[in-house]
Amino acid sequence: xSGPKSNGWLxxxxxxxxxxxxxxxxxxRDLAEATDLVGYFPYVERVPPGDQVRHASDNRVELDRARxxxxxxxxxxxxxxxxxxxxxxxxxxxxxxxxxxxxxxxKAWRAVHLSVDPGVSAMQAAAARAxxxxxxxxxxxxxxxxxxxxxVVLRRLRLAAExxxxxxxxxxxxxxxxxQLGAAFDxxxxxxxxxxxxxxxxxxxxxxxxxxxxxxxxxxxxQADMRTLVIIGASHTRLVARADGGxxxxxxxxxxx
Amino acid sequence: xSGPKSNGWLxxxxxxxxxxxxxxxxxxRDLAEATDLVGYFPYVERVPPGDQVRHASDNRVELDRARxxxxxxxxxxxxxxxxxxxxxxxxxxxxxxxxxxxxxxxKAWRAVHLSVDPGVSAMQAAAARAxxxxxxxxxxxxxxxxxxxxxVVLRRLRLAAExxxxxxxxxxxxxxxxxQLGAAFDxxxxxxxxxxxxxxxxxxxxxxxxxxxxxxxxxxxxQADMRTLVIIGASHTRLVARADGGxxxxxxxxxxx
Numbered sequence: 001x002s003g004p005k006s007n008g009w010l011x012x013x014x015x016x017x018x019x020x021x022x023x024x025x026x027x028x029r030d031l032a033e034a035t036d037l038v039g040y041f042p043y044v045e046r047v048p049p050g051d052q053v054r055h056a057s058d059n060r061v062e063l064d065r066a067r068x069x070x071x072x073x074x075x076x077x078x079x080x081x082x083x084x085x086x087x088x089x090x091x092x093x094x095x096x097x098x099x100x101x102x103x104x105x106x107k108a109w110r111a112v113h114l115s116v117d118p119g120v121s122a123m124q125a126a127a128a129r130a131x132x133x134x135x136x137x138x139x140x141x142x143x144x145x146x147x148x149x150x151x152v153v154l155r156r157l158r159l160a161a162e163x164x165x166x167x168x169x170x171x172x173x174x175x176x177x178x179x180q181l182g183a184a185f186d187x188x189x190x191x192x193x194x195x196x197x198x199x200x201x202x203x204x205x206x207x208x209x210x211x212x213x214x215x216x217x218x219x220x221x222x223q224a225d226m227r228t229l230v231i232i233g234a235s236h237t238r239l240v241a242r243a244d245g246g247x248x249x250x251x252x253x254x255x256x257x
Numbered sequence: 258x259s260g261p262k263s264n265g266w267l268x269x270x271x272x273x274x275x276x277x278x279x280x281x282x283x284x285x286r287d288l289a290e291a292t293d294l295v296g297y298f299p300y301v302e303r304v305p306p307g308d309q310v311r312h313a314s315d316n317r318v319e320l321d322r323a324r325x326x327x328x329x330x331x332x333x334x335x336x337x338x339x340x341x342x343x344x345x346x347x348x349x350x351x352x353x354x355x356x357x358x359x360x361x362x363x364k365a366w367r368a369v370h371l372s373v374d375p376g377v378s379a380m381q382a383a384a385a386r387a388x389x390x391x392x393x394x395x396x397x398x399x400x401x402x403x404x405x406x407x408x409v410v411l412r413r414l415r416l417a418a419e420x421x422x423x424x425x426x427x428x429x430x431x432x433x434x435x436x437q438l439g440a441a442f443d444x445x446x447x448x449x450x451x452x453x454x455x456x457x458x459x460x461x462x463x464x465x466x467x468x469x470x471x472x473x474x475x476x477x478x479x480q481a482d483m484r485t486l487v488i489i490g491a492s493h494t495r496l497v498a499r500a501d502g503g504x505x506x507x508x509x510x511x512x513x514x
Contacts, residue, residue: 021283024273024377062510086377088384090510094392097507101497111500116385118377120281120343127345128373135351137413139396139422148512152421156394159420163413165396240358243368250354253319253347255405 010073010112012087012096013080014119015046018205022120030117034080038069039092043082052080060146062092066099074108086121090142090170122229123168126201129211131240131248133199133231136255138166143173143180150180157184161191166237166251169230173221181230182221188232192216197239197249199231200224213239213247267330267369269344269353270337271376272303275462279377287374291337295326296349300339309337317403319349323356331365343378347399347427379486380425383458386468388497388505390456390488393512395423400430400437407437414441418448423494423508426487430478438487439478445489449473454496454506456488457481470496470504 011030016022031037034052037044041056055072057065065081073079083091093116100109127134139160145153160167167188173181188196194217202210202225212223216232224230237251268287273279288294291309294301298313312329314322322338330336340348350373357366384391396417402410417424424445430438445453451474459467459482469480473489481487493512496504 016281019283021286022281022375024279024281026276026278029278086381088381088389088391090392093385093389094507094510097389097392097495097497097505098509100505101495101507110498113500114505116389118279118381118385120375120377121381124343124345124375124378128350128375132345132350132354132373134345135347135354137396137398139394139417139420141394147510149514152512152514156420156422159416160396160422163396163416163420164409165413165417238354238358240354241367243370248354248357248371250351250358252355253351253404255409257406257409 008073008076008078008112010069010079010081010096010114012093012116013082014087014117015043015082015084016120016205017085017122017125018046018203020048022125022205024117024119027117027119031080031082033078035078036072037080037082038065038072039082043084047082062095063099066092066095069096070099070109070112073112074106086119087116088118089121089140122170122201122204123231125204126199126229126231129201129204130199130213130231132250133197133233133237134166134168134251135253136166136234136251138168140168140170142170143184144171144177145180154187157187158191161188164234166234167232169232171226172224172228172230174226181224185216185219185221189216192232192235197233197237199249200228201231202228204229213249265330265333265335265369267326267336267338267353267371269350269373270339271344271374272300272339272341273377273462274342274379274382275303275460277305279382279462281374281376284374284376288337290335292335293329294337294339295322295329296339300341304339319352320356323349323352326353327356327366327369330369331363343376344373345375346378346397379427379458379461380488382461383456383486383488386458386461387456387470387488389507390454390490390494391423391425391508392510393423393491393508395425397425397427399427400441401428401434402437410437411444414444415448418445421491423491424489426489428483429481429485429487431483438481442473442476442478446473449489449492454490454494456506457485458488459485461486470506
């Protein structure tokens with residue numbers, strides 16, 4: 001082909017946390033109109049059946065995947081880069097712009113019609129099942145130290161606790177990162193009370209979803225896995241009895257400090 | 258009626274930022290199955306036409322609205338409490354649990370079948386239009402000092418800037434709170450560089466949406482109104498040229514500190 005075709009596009013599409021019930025109509029339409037699906041294989045598998053060419057790749061090759069997708073779109077293909085949750089939150093959208101921002105990036109990439117479809121992110125799904133833990137000021141931190149030094153993670157956790165934010169932790173633990181979540185809980189125990197509510201939302205929205213409500217004093221890192229989203233309450237986050245005997249977790253809108 | 262009916266329910270439903278294109282299938286179904294819609298009037302008006310009884314109320318009466326909705330559900334009605342964006346993020350879900358948590362709350366409220374439908378929040382819509390500014394660790398702060406002291410807001414802003422979070426500001430400005438956003442920008446200018454990218458996403462998803470990309474050095478509070486979501490970049494947030502001459506804003510996943 002002799003240059004970019006104007007009918008090609010690249011859309012970074014958020015699939016939400018899993019069920020089609022949380023897939024927006026915009027995302028569904030863009031997936032259906034795509035000629036090519038590009039993404040981490042479990043996300044590509046999750047896209048409803050269709051005629052699209054499926055380019056599934058492994059984890060941790062986000063930048064290669066972004067370049068491949070930009071190339072396809074520059075050739076005139078309609079490319080949906082699929083991401084779990086919201087592609088703008090710890091997901092593929094940033095990788096696409098990193099590829100585009102490379103000084104050596106082909107000029108044709110800049111001409112690609114590019115857009116991002118937001119979606120429901122994992123913290124929102126976990127929060128909805130738990131009650132309303134994100135009802136007041138909060139922060140979201142990726143606990144992975146693959147892309148930033150662990151000292152930065154620890155410093156952010158401490159400042160977030162000092163600021164009395166509710167804290168949502170993405171990527172809390174994996175086989176390659178077994179000790180970081182325990183270290184994070186320990187750091188927070190220096191600042192927050194043992195009664196602080198903790199939500200562990202595992203695979204929320206999937207058939208095997210599990211919700212655990214516990215406290216900072218009692219939680220153990222082994223209760224989480226790589227499919228878990230962790231929410232740590234602020235000082236005024238509260239528990240309320242559920243009709244079924246469990247407990248809701250919510251953070252009041254009011255704050256007296 | 259002589260007590261709670263088991264067929265009643267209360268669902269706190271997120272409408273997303275505006276267009277039906279961002280309304281999840283779950284939310285659409287729950288709205289259609291409700292007998293009663295309860296909410297701030299612009300949100301109730303936004304619900305697709307149907308037979309539901311519409312109970313629209315004014316702003317700033319969230320707790321009264323929550324009690325009214327719990328009463329209706331305890332009487333056996335199917336009640337959708339509607340909220341813009343995600344009801345769990347600076348919206349109605351926390352107010353429902355506050356009402357339920359009142360020691361004087363009627364016992365019948367505890368028996369109500371209660372759930373929360375997550376939705377796309379304003380920061381995600383603004384981020385998607387701007388690129389990927391929330392691609393790294395971030396926080397969300399409501400700038401309103403109606404529900405917390407201004408000193409708490411300022412302290413959180415300073416700690417968030419020290420932690421080098423991307424910062425999303427909800428409720429940045431209103432007629433009753435005209436100076437707070439300017440004061441927030443001033444506080445951040447003490448810590449962050451003037452080149453720090455700023456996104457102003459006004460009514461994103463609505464027909465009159467407007468996206469402004471500027472910098473901390475240049476932004477003025479008067480550029481925002483009560484329908485604006487403000488995003489302030491971290492130290493490594495970057496700008497990339499768009500095909501149309503504008504600029505994308507994104508925050509790389511990598512961070513060197």
